[in-house]
Amino acid sequence: MLAAAREAESATVSVRWADLCALDDIVPDTGVAALVGDKQIALIRVGHGAEVYALSNFDPFSKAFVIARGIVGDKGGVPKVTSPIYKQGFDLRTGVCLDDPTVALTTYPVRVREGRVEVLLEELPPVVSRP
Amino acid sequence: MGTKERLLVIGNGMVGHRFVEKLIENGGAQERSITVLGEEPRLAYDRVNLSKFFDGKSAADLAIADPAAYAEAGIEVVLGDRAVEIDREHKIVRAASGREFAYDKLVLATGSYPFVPQVLGREATGCFVYRTIEDLEAIAAFAADVGTGAVVGGGLLGLEAANALKNLGLETHVVEVAPRLMALQVDDPGGAILRGRIESLGVAVHTGMQTKEIATGPDGRVAAMLFADGGELHTEMVVFSAGIRPRDELGRACGLAIGQRGGFVIDQHCRTSDKDISAIGECASYDGRTFGLVAPGYRMAEVACADLSGGVERFTGFDMNTKLKLMGVDVASFGDAFGLEPGARTISLVDTVTGVYKKLVVSADKTVLLGGMLVGDAAAYGALAQICANRLVLPPHPEDLIMPAAREGAAPAGLGVDSLPPAAMICSCHNVSKGAICEAITAQKLAAVSAIKSCTKAGTGCGSCVTLLNDILKIELRKAGVTVTNHLCEHFKHSRQELFHLVKVHQVKSFEDLLQRHGQGRGCEICKPAVASILASTWNEHILDNGRVGLQDTNDRFLANIQRDGTYSVVPRVPGGEISPDQLIVLGEVAKRYGLYTKITGAQRVDLFGARVDQLPHVWADLIDGGFESGHAYGKALRTVKSCVGSTWCRYGVQDSVGLAVRLEHRYKGLRSPHKLKSACSGCARECAEAQSKDFGIIATEKGYNLYVCGNGGMKPQHAQLLAADIDEATVFKYVDRFLMFYVRTADRLQRTASWFNNLEGGLAYLRQVVVDDSLGIAAELEADMQHVVDTYECEWKATLADPVKLRRFRPFVNSDTPDPSIVFIRERDQHRPALWAEKADRLQGAL
Ligand code: SRM
Numbered sequence A: 001m002l003a004a005a006r007e008a009e010s011a012t013v014s015v016r017w018a019d020l021c022a023l024d025d026i027v028p029d030t031g032v033a034a035l036v037g038d039k040q041i042a043l044i045r046v047g048h049g050a051e052v053y054a055l056s057n058f059d060p061f062s063k064a065f066v067i068a069r070g071i072v073g074d075k076g077g078v079p080k081v082t083s084p085i086y087k088q089g090f091d092l093r094t095g096v097c098l099d100d101p102t103v104a105l106t107t108y109p110v111r112v113r114e115g116r117v118e119v120l121l122e123e124l125p126p127v128v129s130r131p
Numbered sequence B: 001m002g003t004k005e006r007l008l009v010i011g012n013g014m015v016g017h018r019f020v021e022k023l024i025e026n027g028g029a030q031e032r033s034i035t036v037l038g039e040e041p042r043l044a045y046d047r048v049n050l051s052k053f054f055d056g057k058s059a060a061d062l063a064i065a066d067p068a069a070y071a072e073a074g075i076e077v078v079l080g081d082r083a084v085e086i087d088r089e090h091k092i093v094r095a096a097s098g099r100e101f102a103y104d105k106l107v108l109a110t111g112s113y114p115f116v117p118q119v120l121g122r123e124a125t126g127c128f129v130y131r132t133i134e135d136l137e138a139i140a141a142f143a144a145d146v147g148t149g150a151v152v153g154g155g156l157l158g159l160e161a162a163n164a165l166k167n168l169g170l171e172t173h174v175v176e177v178a179p180r181l182m183a184l185q186v187d188d189p190g191g192a193i194l195r196g197r198i199e200s201l202g203v204a205v206h207t208g209m210q211t212k213e214i215a216t217g218p219d220g221r222v223a224a225m226l227f228a229d230g231g232e233l234h235t236e237m238v239v240f241s242a243g244i245r246p247r248d249e250l251g252r253a254c255g256l257a258i259g260q261r262g263g264f265v266i267d268q269h270c271r272t273s274d275k276d277i278s279a280i281g282e283c284a285s286y287d288g289r290t291f292g293l294v295a296p297g298y299r300m301a302e303v304a305c306a307d308l309s310g311g312v313e314r315f316t317g318f319d320m321n322t323k324l325k326l327m328g329v330d331v332a333s334f335g336d337a338f339g340l341e342p343g344a345r346t347i348s349l350v351d352t353v354t355g356v357y358k359k360l361v362v363s364a365d366k367t368v369l370l371g372g373m374l375v376g377d378a379a380a381y382g383a384l385a386q387i388c389a390n391r392l393v394l395p396p397h398p399e400d401l402i403m404p405a406a407r408e409g410a411a412p413a414g415l416g417v418d419s420l421p422p423a424a425m426i427c428s429c430h431n432v433s434k435g436a437i438c439e440a441i442t443a444q445k446l447a448a449v450s451a452i453k454s455c456t457k458a459g460t461g462c463g464s465c466v467t468l469l470n471d472i473l474k475i476e477l478r479k480a481g482v483t484v485t486n487h488l489c490e491h492f493k494h495s496r497q498e499l500f501h502l503v504k505v506h507q508v509k510s511f512e513d514l515l516q517r518h519g520q521g522r523g524c525e526i527c528k529p530a531v532a533s534i535l536a537s538t539w540n541e542h543i544l545d546n547g548r549v550g551l552q553d554t555n556d557r558f559l560a561n562i563q564r565d566g567t568y569s570v571v572p573r574v575p576g577g578e579i580s581p582d583q584l585i586v587l588g589e590v591a592k593r594y595g596l597y598t599k600i601t602g603a604q605r606v607d608l609f610g611a612r613v614d615q616l617p618h619v620w621a622d623l624i625d626g627g628f629e630s631g632h633a634y635g636k637a638l639r640t641v642k643s644c645v646g647s648t649w650c651r652y653g654v655q656d657s658v659g660l661a662v663r664l665e666h667r668y669k670g671l672r673s674p675h676k677l678k679s680a681c682s683g684c685a686r687e688c689a690e691a692q693s694k695d696f697g698i699i700a701t702e703k704g705y706n707l708y709v710c711g712n713g714g715m716k717p718q719h720a721q722l723l724a725a726d727i728d729e730a731t732v733f734k735y736v737d738r739f740l741m742f743y744v745r746t747a748d749r750l751q752r753t754a755s756w757f758n759n760l761e762g763g764l765a766y767l768r769q770v771v772v773d774d775s776l777g778i779a780a781e782l783e784a785d786m787q788h789v790v791d792t793y794e795c796e797w798k799a800t801l802a803d804p805v806k807l808r809r810f811r812p813f814v815n816s817d818t819p820d821p822s823i824v825f826i827r828e829r830d831q832h833r834p835a836l837w838a839e840k841a842d843r844l845q846g847a848l
């Protein structure tokens, strides 16, 4: 019975894209942090267009929630964000650490629709309403 | 075991140690039973760099011998005991402690002792010599309570001792019996130039003065020096540094041959008149002379070591070339510096304006360089000494070799290391030839001077060959087709200095513009902040304006310093460290209101820790209301100008150091630079503000101020250099304007002034020319650039609070105003600290 209930729950939420902010809320080539339930997500915007990536905001090296505050750039063409604490770089597309490939940040599917940034979460906790 | 040869080494100074080291290296230590007997309480240390003890180097830093290496080689070490007798008949050495040491072979490496002339009162409290770490400890302790010191002896060691007294904050005098300074190394014109430079550093020089007596006060302490001509000099301490004498007393008693000017007589194998006893280093006399430098001693150590194992190396004398930096003044002499060879001619350049003297001694036909001396600018020493030693044929106009390089068209100084044969001795301290260096570079793919140093030891002695090493490296790398680049990063094939120039010349105002014109890709964490800093130094617009947010490191982005847990610290400016009770209360109130941890920083201000991003604007609104401004602790910018209390309160102060520090801090606050800038201002020579460890530091004098530059605390502490002495306040500002802007223009990214200086070709003399003499003709421009920055200053926090767009970025989350739940504090010592991850991990799993 428990299993059935969980199935029903995930069936209803797994397809939801969470609307987190407007594209214009993110200054080009910077990031912002978003709170989804308890989860902290870094939204990183590359360039002036709609190229946005979503990754965990947790920096596994410093164990602080700071990825959104890193400098955005590229290494040999690979888009990356650099942790502001100890400066490791992470591939924005895969979350893999460019300085230590055994470490990776969780990444989330993200899309920009009608000027809004949306992230797809597997188990979607209740969305905190925007004040 | 019993059959092993017993080898006893007396003295573990620089040379004794080198001998042991060589023996271990060639395996000679295993087959012998070796004992080292040393009088000093420690194993050998770097006596050549003894004065660095006053720059904060500890005995451990100076150590050159590693006790573990001795132990591993099975060498018995007896320290703190002195050999007092050699019984050659029974082959036994007796020590002061009564211990006896039997030997088969004996090596004497007893060095020298400082010569103290027979003057009355020379034992008085306050008289010192300058040879061992213990001597320096005693000098430092005594100097702490006195104001004046005199050095007897104006030679190499005397000037070094004088420099030490000066750095200890004493009014310093040098008393020399000869008519000029450094009489052994330089001639009259050279001595005059040297004197002028030393006097301009604030050291009083008295030549032609014979000290008759050290007069003491009722307390038995030194009070004055009395001279043969009836004159006297008030002083509270005296350091004797009037030459050295070989420690040959052991040999005199047991009948070893002693040279006319002292020292154990040795032959080409370093053996004394007793074939089982060798002597090496300063205690040895070869061909009637002793050698007061370390390089010949090292050579003797090698020869003696080879001799033990039946080798055939020979010691055949040594050229006594010297290159020194005395009180920041270069002095060098080489070869036949006084032109004693018959028919020798001299070419000299005397520049009393810049204080430079250069002399070449050439053969009658002007084709061979016989010797020379350089005072004030010895940059050409390495090349000239090599030309001389290798008898290279001189160019048609040898005078070009010493002409100031500034004159375009003249031949470049020196013939270049490229023309030297592989056998040319580059590092005489460690006996390393050009061939050996080139080989190391190619075989081991060395790409830096530091690597050459650790690989070949070249350059790790007196350091005078380092410029040559640098030249050789450049040439070898070029030959190997390696291009040495200082490109900022993969996005810009330019150095920071070039980018600075491009920004200025092409009026570039944005990163994107610069990237488009001169770079590639999107940029990164290296070039973005570097370019942001250049833009800020040049145009001084708000660092968060016009799309510059993304260029800034997190500290600049949030105008605060990020901490380990992602919170920030806030450091309001406290100019000169002067703060009123009301302002202290404001700081306390703000800290309490926002629950911030507080701490006094190492730079005379208060740091408030643990602020969340969303708290920062509120904290700053309250601080600005309370009269504070941004302290730029987050920026590569001017941090603080520390001060001591100065003449306003302190009984010793000679100027108002707090006032000047406050004015300096206000002028330069907000200046963005390649790295952070720190300053300090002391009210007298006691230097309580530690100005000599700062990027620019000011020490008040009776006549005005001494301006020091390019000091550093931090990882590699470095004493600052005296740029100008006894200048008035307006001149201080003028020179600091020029100095800072010159640094801002030309330094590499994240290069503090100290390492910038260390890489500045031409060193202090060049810096002085640019800043003081305006040799590049850019002084007015530099001053104008600085004035622009000063005129456009605004408090970055005030401007941020006035701009709703900038404030938007201080929301904790783009979709929520919930304070960041990952920030957790734990109470500690009446305040709080960030929780460690382990202390909060369980409640933050959902956040991951
Ligand atoms: C807060 C403070 C320690 C304290 O509690 O006293 C401090 C804290 C930090 N220092 Fe410092 N330094 C502090 C005084 C000093 C001093 C002493 C001084 O300024 O008189 C020095 C030696 C003097 C010097 O710089 O020459 C000093 C030499 C360094 C260095 C080494 C620099 C060097 O050239 O070797 C670093 C590393 C760097 O900058 O690359 C450093 C870096 C740092 C950083 C920025 C490290 C970091 O990235 O987190 C720390 C920032 C903490 C923060 O958030 O505020 N700090 N640091 C002091 C702030 C002074 C202020 O009021 O602004």
Ligand SMILES: Cc1cc2nc3c(=O)[nH]c(=O)nc-3n(C[C@H](O)[C@H](O)[C@H](O)COP(=O)(O)OP(=O)(O)OC[C@H]3O[C@@H](n4cnc5c(N)ncnc54)[C@H](O)[C@@H]3O)c2cc1C
Pocket (backbone or CB within 6 Å): B010, B011, B012, B013, B014, B015, B016, B017, B037, B038, B039, B040, B047, B048, B049, B050, B051, B081, B082, B083, B084, B109, B110, B111, B112, B130, B131, B132, B157, B160, B247, B250, B280, B281, B282, B283, B291, B292, B293, B294, B295, B297, B324, B462
């Ligand atoms: C301040 C200063 C600056 C200098 N600058 C330079 C420079 O720039 N360039 C340069 O080339 N040289 C310089 N020198 C000289 C250089 O330090 C010496 O040439 C070198 O140290 C000589 O080494 P040594 O082993 O012969 O003598 P030392 O280093 O003096 O060692 C002799 C050791 O033997 C011990 N000893 C003596 N007698 C006995 C005994 N009877 N029993 C047991 N132990 C005994 C002594 O205590 C001492 O430890 C400088 C010297 C000084 C003091």
Ligand code: SF4
Pocket (backbone or CB within 6 Å): none
């Ligand atoms: S010394 Fe190290 S730990 Fe202490 S404040 Fe400076 S950087 Fe931080």
Ligand code: FES
Pocket (backbone or CB within 6 Å): B426, B427, B428, B429, B430, B458, B459, B460, B461, B462, B463, B464, B465, B466
């Ligand atoms: S010559 Fe002294 S270190 Fe090389």
